[in-house]
Amino acid sequence: LAKTTQPISMDSYEGQEVNITCSHNNIATNDYITWYQQFPSQGPRFIIQGYKTKVTNEVASLFIPADRKSSTLSLPRVSLSDTAVYYCLVDKAAGNKLTFGGGTRVLVKP
Amino acid sequence: NAGVTQTPKFQVLKTGQSMTLQCAQDMNHNSMYWYRQDPGMGLRLIYYSASEGTTDKGEVPNGYNVSRLNKREFSLRLESAAPSQTSVYFCASSGFDGPASEQFFGPGTRLTVL
Numbered sequence: 001l002a003k004t005t006q007p008i009s010m011d012s013y014e015g016q017e018v019n020i021t022c023s024h025n026n027i028a029t030n031d032y033i034t035w036y037q038q039f040p041s042q043g044p045r046f047i048i049q050g051y052k053t054k055v056t057n058e059v060a061s062l063f064i065p066a067d068r069k070s071s072t073l074s075l076p077r078v079s080l081s082d083t084a085v086y087y088c089l090v091d092k093a094a095g096n097k098l099t100f101g102g103g104t105r106v107l108v109k110p
Numbered sequence: 111n112a113g114v115t116q117t118p119k120f121q122v123l124k125t126g127q128s129m130t131l132q133c134a135q136d137m138n139h140n141s142m143y144w145y146r147q148d149p150g151m152g153l154r155l156i157y158y159s160a161s162e163g164t165t166d167k168g169e170v171p172n173g174y175n176v177s178r179l180n181k182r183e184f185s186l187r188l189e190s191a192a193p194s195q196t197s198v199y200f201c202a203s204s205g206f207d208g209p210a211s212e213q214f215f216g217p218g219t220r221l222t223v224l
Contacts, residue, residue: 042218043114043200043202043216043217044153044200044213046213046214049212087152098143100145100152100154101152102150
């Protein structure tokens, strides 16, 4: 299974941009990169997914360099409600068996 | 739509007792999953069902059994609970079992085994 490495925690302030970088050195050709968000006492929630270059939706952007060995989740202008754990996953082409690492705990301060 | 629902929300068991965790989805999804999450850890896949009528082991299947009752329902059974199974259990579903298929998670069941 593809292993991902991401920072354990990050602090930020309201209104700032938060960038979380994840490394996935052994990503396979057909794998996707997926990010989930989890609030305390809730199940994870899908944020964004990409294969290469840049993907943007209403809540985040995902930047993937050409070699695809890393990716960066960008959360623009965070608010207190963005305090959560963010998981970077490699979505295997051979079946949707998500492997969750420890995630990055993001704390947004006022 | 309720999405993914799980029952019960909380459960306390004694070692050796058995119980079944229930999960249902109303999104007409083909694939369903059971995960466990230990404190401060990421989720680990226990079992999954790619489609109705099929089930497969995930990363940590020992001590568990599953039943895909129909397209909507996927249950997880602990035959003889052990303290090591104290965890939060999440059920999830997706449209299909493959990449780029978003998984939708339920609210979880908090299980304590004494």
